[in-house]
Amino acid sequence: MTRFGSAVNVFLGGLALHCAILHISKETGDSLKRLKLIKHLLSVSPHLLEKKSAEGWTPLQVACSILDPDVISYLISIGANQHSRDKLGRNLMHSLLSQLGLQNNDNPDNLRKLFDMFDKKALKIMLCERSSVVPGAATPLATWMRNDNNCDRWPHVIKVLSEYSTGEELEMINGEGDLPLHVVSVFRTFVLLYLVRYINLTIN
Numbered sequence: 001m002t003r004f005g006s007a008v009n010v011f012l013g014g015l016a017l018h019c020a021i022l023h024i025s026k027e028t029g030d031s032l033k034r035l036k037l038i039k040h041l042l043s044v045s046p047h048l049l050e051k052k053s054a055e056g057w058t059p060l061q062v063a064c065s066i067l068d069p070d071v072i073s074y075l076i077s078i079g080a081n082q083h084s085r086d087k088l089g090r091n092l093m094h095s096l097l098s099q100l101g102l103q104n105n106d107n108p109d110n111l112r113k114l115f116d117m118f119d120k121k122a123l124k125i126m127l128c129e130r131s132s133v134v135p136g137a138a139t140p141l142a143t144w145m146r147n148d149n150n151c152d153r154w155p156h157v158i159k160v161l162s163e164y165s166t167g168e169e170l171e172m173i174n175g176e177g178d179l180p181l182h183v184v185s186v187f188r189t190f191v192l193l194y195l196v197r198y199i200n201l202t203i204n
Contacts, residue, residue, distance in 0.1 A: 136175020
């Protein structure tokens with residue numbers, strides 16, 4: 001890294017890679033330029049791959065938080081840690097699911113493409129891990145269900161998640177003592193019926 005590049009990285013608290021990932025522009029070709037910059041930063045400063053922010057976020061978790069498939073795929077391809085968690089216990093799936101629907105990205109096929117980038121075993125583990133975010137002891141599914149108000153998309157998102165998980169998270173209570181079934185029961189009956197059907201299938 002040049003002296004100027006090193007100075008900038010120091011000024012940014014060693015978070016130059018995080019900033020490069022977060023830089024979003026609608027200019028033509030900008031996405032390729034950004035990926036080129038990310039690759040350059042890692043070629044001269046490989047340690048940035050696992051550098052954590054004050055909140056405990058690695059570059060891969062930042063990429064998951066903005067649902068950037070190109071960056072996610074590249075970072076995983078060079079060995080980024082898929083088991084990293086932030087200071088609140090949130091893993092990559094907590095961050096990824098928190099963005100569903102905000103960028104018209106909750107199409108089932110798009111979700112599958114995202115999940116297929118991750119190691120299958122790591123993904124199953126992540127889907128059952130809990131964070132300390134309100135209401136506490138919440139899996140990625142529980143956190144997403146609590147924060148997403150568009151119940152119309154719940155069935156197909158839950159269906160896709162069920163293809164990659166063991167189904168354990170559907171039987172895990174959060175810090176308030178609620179199962180996912182309890183959460184959906186106050187919203188839409190058809191979602192509740194879908195969950196009941198899925199749980200019965202996994203048990204039988």
